[in-house]
């Protein structure tokens with residue numbers, strides 16, 4: 332068996348693969364939105380004065396960053412039913428990806444908030460702002476421009492990492508490739524097509540990300556350094 | 566102790582010409598025996614400071630003597646370990662329960678701070694907001710002033726600090742002196758009862774110092790109560806009712822400017838003056 336262009340093009344334009352890619356996209360977006368919300372709350376908890384809140388947030392980040400996502404997914408989908416918690420494939424995939432993302436995003440948000448000069452805090456406080464106003468009006472708008480670039484990188488990562496959900500039979504791009512490979516044994520062609528699919532998605536996202544970053548770099552000029560390091564590779 | 570009280574009483578008399586009869590109810594800021602430590606570092610060792618309505622007090626002292634810490638305590642940007650600070654009759658940052666200080670909630674402290682304007686050495690303007698938005702942010706979001714009204718008031722303030730044309734500029738586009746004047750306008754927009762200045766001119770190039778000091782002198786003439794940490798002795802002579810020397814976390818000298826400069830009582834003051842005037 333040698334390389335077959337026919338199979339390649341067949342897979343390239345197959346509805347089945349396209350379906351898988353679409354699932355990858357919405358799964359990534361939904362997990363990202365939920366994950367970022369979780370991470371945001373965790374970051375605020377991590378920075379709070381209350382030691383209990385801080386402890387909970389630290390534990391969460393420690394546990395999820397210290398274990399492989401693959402193991403987390405399997406525990407959620409295959410392990411939890413043993414103690415009576417039964418989640419469907421989609422719920423398990425979203426839960427696994429989102430909670431994992433939150434643990435990373437928490438660190439990004441924290442780094443973003445800490446990048447804002449301490450004097451901003453003093454000035455806002457001195458003007459009579461309470462915690463909520465301080466955050467909403469002064470700190471977060473400035474932290475956002477520091478958070479946006481690593482956030483974009485996290486989404487790039489999410490598009491690829493979501494493929495792990497194929498292990499719990501989530502019907503996304505990699506899973507569809509695996510199933511085609513099992514039927515027709517055109518293993519190389521189908522996985523190359525899958526790879527190209529991921530490449531297209533991450534490249535399109537890359538272009539969008541650039542525009543977003545350019546937008547957030549505009550209003551008060553100059554670039555922000557130093558927080559890219561907070562976006563950890565998995 | 567007695568001479569100290571006499572001294573303060575006489576200063577009060579002098580400044581209260583347009584502020585009514587002086588009495589103990591006339592205190593805008595009343596700090597009593599304030600103690601503050603950072604770890605083992607005792608920074609304020611029993612500071613007692615009384616500032617009357619409309620009075621302008623200048624605080625000098627060498628680096629590390631606790632000047633900034635005292636100002637920050639007055640606005641409860643720092644907690645205190647012992648003592649009491651009253652601003653406009655209200656105990657700042659705490660409520661007193663059975664002789665013990667219990668810290669107020671975030672919202673309660675925020676409410677108290679409306680009365681106290683602060684101007685920082687590093688300006689601390691909000692870099693993501695235009696000049697006018699810097700000034701209106703707190704009136705609109707904290708006091709709930711109508712945005713249009715707040716903007717009109719902000720424009721008046723910009724005229725007062727002589728920057729009417731900078732409304733739409735961003736802080737980064739302004740010189741240090743201009744930024745500091747915007748910072749003063751921003752603090753005034755909350756209509757504070759007392760203004761605290763922490764070395765407002767020491768981050769400025771020499772040629773910009775007077776533009777900021779002029780605004781402050783105007784403010785003092787309009788009757789604003791001011792506590793100014795500064796080594797600008799020209800300002801002290803022009804606008805201060807009292808000059809204070811902080812030394813090792815305590816108030817070493819507290820006298821009207823002429824007396825402070827010409828006949829200081831404390832050795833620390835003489836040394837300080839010798840250093841700064843040469």
Ligand SMILES: Nc1ncnc2c1ncn2[C@@H]1O[C@H](COP(=O)(O)OP(=O)(O)OP(=O)(O)O)[C@@H](O)[C@H]1O
Pocket residue numbers: 603606608626627628629630631632633634635
């Ligand atoms: N947040 C803090 N944590 C720990 N130590 C502090 C803190 N703020 C101030 N200090 C210490 O308190 C002492 C007094 O500081 P403070 O800033 O009040 O002095 P200052 O009189 O304003 O000096 P300067 O003229 O340099 O501004 C210094 O030894 C300083 O290191």
Ligand SMILES: [Mg+2]
Pocket residue numbers: 632633634763764
């Ligand atoms: Mg200082």
